[in-house]
Amino acid sequence: MNETVVVTGGGTGGHLKVADAFIEEFHNRGIDVIFIGSSNGQDKAWFENDRRLKKTIFLDTRGVVNKNSLGKVTSLLNIFSKTIQCLAVYSKYNVKTVISVGGFSAAAATFASILKFGCKLYIHEQNSKMGKLNEITSKFATEVFSSFDENSLVKDYPVAKEFFETARVRDKIKTIAFFGGSQGAICINDFALKVAPRLNEMGIKIIHQAGKNDFNRVAEEYKKLNINADVFDFSKDIPSKMSSADFAVSRAGASTLWELCANSLPTFFIPYKHAAGDHQYYNAKALYDKGLCFLKREDELDVDEFFKIIGSDIHKISIGLISSINSNAISLIINIILENNKK
Numbered sequence: 001m002n003e004t005v006v007v008t009g010g011g012t013g014g015h016l017k018v019a020d021a022f023i024e025e026f027h028n029r030g031i032d033v034i035f036i037g038s039s040n041g042q043d044k045a046w047f048e049n050d051r052r053l054k055k056t057i058f059l060d061t062r063g064v065v066n067k068n069s070l071g072k073v074t075s076l077l078n079i080f081s082k083t084i085q086c087l088a089v090y091s092k093y094n095v096k097t098v099i100s101v102g103g104f105s106a107a108a109a110t111f112a113s114i115l116k117f118g119c120k121l122y123i124h125e126q127n128s129k130m131g132k133l134n135e136i137t138s139k140f141a142t143e144v145f146s147s148f149d150e151n152s153l154v155k156d157y158p159v160a161k162e163f164f165e166t167a168r169v170r171d172k173i174k175t176i177a178f179f180g181g182s183q184g185a186i187c188i189n190d191f192a193l194k195v196a197p198r199l200n201e202m203g204i205k206i207i208h209q210a211g212k213n214d215f216n217r218v219a220e221e222y223k224k225l226n227i228n229a230d231v232f233d234f235s236k237d238i239p240s241k242m243s244s245a246d247f248a249v250s251r252a253g254a255s256t257l258w259e260l261c262a263n264s265l266p267t268f269f270i271p272y273k274h275a276a277g278d279h280q281y282y283n284a285k286a287l288y289d290k291g292l293c294f295l296k297r298e299d300e301l302d303v304d305e306f307f308k309i310i311g312s313d314i315h316k317i318s319i320g321l322i323s324s325i326n327s328n329a330i331s332l333i334i335n336i337i338l339e340n341n342k343k
């Protein structure tokens, strides 16, 4: 019987985008993949009915962090029972390789990989600060990959090839894009609406991903301002939105951040301040320290400073971004996994 690989994790777009990169590469290499995620969060929307997958399993699991004691115990018991369920799946499909991209969706499948004799666990940590689950389970992993860890065997982030294919060096700002991460960000929406009239006067076009929950309000506000912006809630075609822009204002979720790098798009990052361990700030800080982006905390936003920034030398940053990331990360990671499994 052929081996089947399990990819697990999700919750939000940042984790799911990396899961997608693994699924795509395994699929292209003719290796069967089962995806195990959660029925809560965005996992179903991304992978239900995905033809590249041999099987999808969405478990009714929820996060453990940020719960009271009783909630924690209930969640842990639930994870335990789902772990048993995953072990049965591993036996049935001869699973010997599990790749976790983190998030609460990954808990049961990851624990099952640790408990199953002969099963290898690989982890992809997206952020500059390790997530809680990865912190616990990484001790049992055969390999942990991370773009922010000097010891990682592959330091480039798995970014879809479209972001590289549509990359170009930016010079003059004719279009600015606002990105709020997979769920949108009210703070970025409000900031965009504040600077929009002046951008409009300067003849700068606006692309704006507002997120599902705030989309109607944002679209209505642009109408009131009489600005013809390209506003949307969520798009499956972020590469073309990025490539149309000459500058971006964005949250600093890891997947978005590296996609912007791959696209050579100079960016002003406004990290989500409640991200665990402030990881969004440190994601962007790593780039900022190399002089490859602009960075401001959301409580320190200043409109005049923003206009100074967009008047500065974005060409130099755009050129610098070309060498900030290589396009072959996922292929290298999977080569390492497959080589390891031969041992």
Ligand SMILES: CC(=O)N[C@H]1[C@@H](OP(=O)(O)OP(=O)(O)OC[C@H]2O[C@@H](n3ccc(=O)[nH]c3=O)[C@H](O)[C@@H]2O)O[C@H](CO)[C@@H](O)[C@@H]1O
Pocket: 012, 013, 014, 015, 017, 126, 127, 180, 181, 182, 183, 209, 233, 234, 235, 236, 237, 238, 251, 252, 253, 254, 255, 256, 257, 259, 272, 275, 276, 279, 280
């Ligand atoms: C609030 C929070 O804790 N967010 C975390 C979450 O962010 P979030 O889920 O927002 O993740 P990212 O910004 O890393 O990635 C979002 C992904 O969704 C895609 N996309 C987005 C908008 C859209 O309209 N269409 C679309 O396809 C982007 O191209 C990107 O690939 O996971 C990331 C990766 O672990 C973390 O770094 C973030 O801190």
